[in-house]
Amino acid sequence: MARLRVGVLISGRGSNLQALIKACGDPAYPAEIALVISNRPAAPGLRLADTAEIRAAVVPHFDRDAFAAEADKLLHEQGIELVCLAGFMRLLAPSFVEAWRDRMVNIHPSLLPAFRGLHAQRQALAAGVRFSGCTVHFVRPELDCGPIIAQAVVPVHPGDDEERLAARILVVEHRLYPLALRLIAEGRVRVIANQVEIDGWQAPEIAVLSPQDTSARPFALPSA
Numbered sequence: 082m083a084r085l086r087v088g089v090l091i092s093g094r095g096s097n098l099q100a101l102i103k104a105c106g107d108p109a110y111p112a113e114i115a116l117v118i119s120n121r122p123a124a125p126g127l128r129l130a131d132t133a134e135i136r137a138a139v140v141p142h143f144d145r146d147a148f149a150a151e152a153d154k155l156l157h158e159q160g161i162e163l164v165c166l167a168g169f170m171r172l173l174a175p176s177f178v179e180a181w182r183d184r185m186v187n188i189h190p191s192l193l194p195a196f197r198g199l200h201a202q203r204q205a206l207a208a209g210v211r212f213s214g215c216t217v218h219f220v221r222p223e224l225d226c227g228p229i230i231a232q233a234v235v236p237v238h239p240g241d242d243e244e245r246l247a248a249r250i251l252v253v254e255h256r257l258y259p260l261a262l263r264l265i266a267e268g269r270v271r272v273i274a275n276q277v278e279i280d281g282w283q284a285p286e287i288a289v290l291s292p293q294d295t296s297a298r299p300f301a302l303p304s305a
Contacts, residue, residue: 085162085265087113087262088155089101089114089164090119090152091117091118091126091167091168092119092120092121093126094125095125095126095127095129097167097254097258099129099255102129104259104262104263110263112163112263112266114133116135116137117135118137118152119137119139120148120169120171121139122139145171145174146174153180163184163186167258169187178221182221183272186217186218187220188257188258188261189201189218191213193216193218193232195210197225202246205237206241212236212291215232215233215250215254217232228275230264230279234253235249235253264279269282
């Protein structure tokens with residue numbers, strides 16, 4: 082079976098790009114990264130693409146419509162079927178988002194719909210939440226909106242600062258994004274009435290409480 086051809090948009094260091102490159106390095110993985118586009122010529126993630134021998138391009142984002150036109154042209158030239166945003170730090174033109182509707186995904190460092198936008202970890206700490214995490218979702222013109230594909234949860238520790246919480250979330254981002262891409266590439270993900278359905282998916286039966294007392298353990302939820 083042909084592997085899904087993926088284009089990745091980045092702006093910076095590309096740590097999630099690296100996680101996707103690693104996953105795609107497995108011949109059994111159902112997707113391949115065929116193109117990396119950065120809006121910044123100095124983005125360290127471009128070196129990751131070069132090392133992995135992935136075609137890369139720089140498209141400045143001084144004008145959203147001009148970026149959209151050039152990026153769309155490059156993506157179609159490479160036969161891209163799905164676009165992954167991986168630390169792409171600019172707003173995309175609504176026309177570009179709609180052109181790739183349900184074929185473009187993003188990962189955001191919060192449990193959406195909470196804490197959209199910049200400094201999501203700072204927002205979570207300010208709100209005093211006990212858990213945070215990350216979300217992979219289909220992209221819509223509204224910032225950090227769209228049908229949710231997958232989420233991962235991490236605890237917020239007493240005394241956490243933004244840097245420590247961000248690092249803890251990043252660890253699970255690197256697991257969640259390749260998982261979500263695999264599900265899409267296997268054809269198991271559908272958007273119905275603006276919600277995602279995943280073939281063969283089951284919700285976990287374990288809940289975790291925070292704070293815990295010394296006798297607390299994860300417990301199975303009662304069946305309906």
